[in-house]
Amino acid sequence: xxxxxxxxxxxxxxxxxxxxxxxxxxxxxxxxxxxxxxxxxxxxxxxxxxxxxxxxxxxxxxxxxxxxxxxxxxxxxxxxxxxxxxxxxxxxxxxxxxxxxxxxxxxxxxxxxxxxxxxxxxxxxxxxxxxxxxxxxxxxxxxxxxxxxxxxxxxxxxxxxxxxxxxxxxxxxxxxxxxxxxxxxxxxxxxxxxxxxxxxxxxxxxxxxxxxxxxxxxxxxxxxxxx
Amino acid sequence: xxxxxxxxxxxxxxxxxxxxxxxxxxxxxxxxxxxxxxxxxxxxxxxxxxxxxxxxxxxxxxxxxxxxxxxxxxxxxxxxxxxxxxxxxxxxxxxxxxxxxxxxxxxxxxxxxxxxxxxxxxxxxxxxxxxxxxxxxxxxxxxxxxxxxxxxxxxxxxxxxxxxxxxxxxxxxxxxxxxxxxxxxxxxxxxxxxxxxxxxxxxxxxxxxxxxxxxxxxxxxxxxxxx
Numbered sequence: 001x002x003x004x005x006x007x008x009x010x011x012x013x014x015x016x017x018x019x020x021x022x023x024x025x026x027x028x029x030x031x032x033x034x035x036x037x038x039x040x041x042x043x044x045x046x047x048x049x050x051x052x053x054x055x056x057x058x059x060x061x062x063x064x065x066x067x068x069x070x071x072x073x074x075x076x077x078x079x080x081x082x083x084x085x086x087x088x089x090x091x092x093x094x095x096x097x098x099x100x101x102x103x104x105x106x107x108x109x110x111x112x113x114x115x116x117x118x119x120x121x122x123x124x125x126x127x128x129x130x131x132x133x134x135x136x137x138x139x140x141x142x143x144x145x146x147x148x149x150x151x152x153x154x155x156x157x158x159x160x161x162x163x164x165x166x167x168x169x170x171x172x173x174x175x176x177x178x179x180x181x182x183x184x185x186x187x188x189x190x191x192x193x194x195x196x197x198x199x200x201x202x203x204x205x206x207x208x209x210x211x212x213x214x215x216x217x218x219x220x221x222x223x224x225x226x227x
Numbered sequence: 228x229x230x231x232x233x234x235x236x237x238x239x240x241x242x243x244x245x246x247x248x249x250x251x252x253x254x255x256x257x258x259x260x261x262x263x264x265x266x267x268x269x270x271x272x273x274x275x276x277x278x279x280x281x282x283x284x285x286x287x288x289x290x291x292x293x294x295x296x297x298x299x300x301x302x303x304x305x306x307x308x309x310x311x312x313x314x315x316x317x318x319x320x321x322x323x324x325x326x327x328x329x330x331x332x333x334x335x336x337x338x339x340x341x342x343x344x345x346x347x348x349x350x351x352x353x354x355x356x357x358x359x360x361x362x363x364x365x366x367x368x369x370x371x372x373x374x375x376x377x378x379x380x381x382x383x384x385x386x387x388x389x390x391x392x393x394x395x396x397x398x399x400x401x402x403x404x405x406x407x408x409x410x411x412x413x414x415x416x417x418x419x420x421x422x423x424x425x426x427x428x429x430x431x432x433x434x435x436x437x438x439x440x441x442x443x444x445x446x447x448x449x450x451x452x453x454x
Binding site for chain 1: 287288289291294296317318322323324325326327328329332333335336337359364365368371373374376377378379380381382383
């Protein structure tokens with residue numbers, strides 16, 4: 001019996017990851033984090049999907065505003081219109097320092113207690129190469145750290161960290177999700193924090209490009225127009 | 228200018244680590260975590276020392292009782308009189324799942340924001356070999372994860388994780404601390420949660436043995452008797 005915990009923010013990537021995991025593991029749980037993000041509305045919408053799919057959904061609070069240093073957790077730092085970081089110039093203002101290391105550590109702890117040894121992340125590196133903590137090499141390093149720092153190192157079942165989309169762009173992730181029957185009508189990516197996406201932040205721009213590449217209207221926007 | 232952040236719980240090991248770091252780095256900050264531990268009193272006492280030493284002291288809240296699975300964060304799980312885990316039988320009830328992975332991740336995030344690239348832990352493996360997340364191999368794996376998941380991977384200054392006492396027993400750590408002039412009179416190790424140590428939990432027993440090996444009375448107990 002393999003139990004997977006999916007790190008689920010409710011965006012395109014992690015929504016697809018949730019459907020991907022459902023087809024692969026005997027049991028799937030969704031883990032979401034209230035880390036003080038300005039777009040906390042994603043949690044409310046995420047719950048709509050797991051509730052419809054009857055997937056157990058656990059919420060963990062970890063206030064990263066205590067640490068700061070990011071436009072996503074500090075209202076005093078403006079959201080840039082596009083991510084300006086590059087692999088050479090360092091991470092952009094929307095990078096939350098070591099966020100995915102912190103969230104994966106909490107997910108591993110949760111998984112150790114609840115018997116979930118497969119941790120699934122929807123990391124999309126192709127469209128957002130400026131974030132260090134979504135890359136394959138980081139995921140492999142975290143897997144090693146988790147396996148050395150838990151009961152896995154003492155004869156327990158080892159953890160496997162999965163980031164199945166690290167070599168795919170967002171249009172391909174979306175295409176895969178649609179093939180898997182994913183419902184994106186409650187999936188939000190926007191950093192600004194409202195239930196209606198701003199259309200201008202880097203997350204909205206990347207998402208918009210992916211839908212256009214598929215020649216479809218964003219299912220979230222479609223739902224909002226119909227309501 | 229090297230700025231070190233010391234993970235400081237206020238016990239013997241991390242108190243010694245604080246003095247050790249003061250002699251090695253240009254600037255030292257103490258980081259303490261309220262993680263829902265039943266012995267949260269350690270934080271109040273820890274502040275007494277940093278205040279006397281005029282070391283900047285930062286407190287980060289991360290509620291690991293949300294995750295549970297440990298006698299240190301769940302009042303429903305009894306404290307064992309001695310740690311019964313062994314490297315073969317898995318971690319004991321006082322193990323907090325991946326706690327040190329979570330705390331080091333938060334420390335790395337804090338360090339990235341505040342320019343502290345040296346992270347110092349007082350991990351004592353010799354006296355407590357039953358905890359997976361204090362071992363040298365875990366520290367090395369975490370260092371790699373931190374350097375792959377932060378701006379260090381994009382041309383930033385790399386992190387160095389230091390665990391200088393992993394090959395020393397507690398009596399030797401204590402001896403070193405006393406040579407460095409460490410004040411242990413506000414250092415508490417007890418898991419039970421009172422300001423007067425219980426003398427019976429595994430942390431008290433290990434600490435008691437170390438002081439006896441040195442032929443000294445525990446400075447904490449001495450202070451309490453004098454008050």
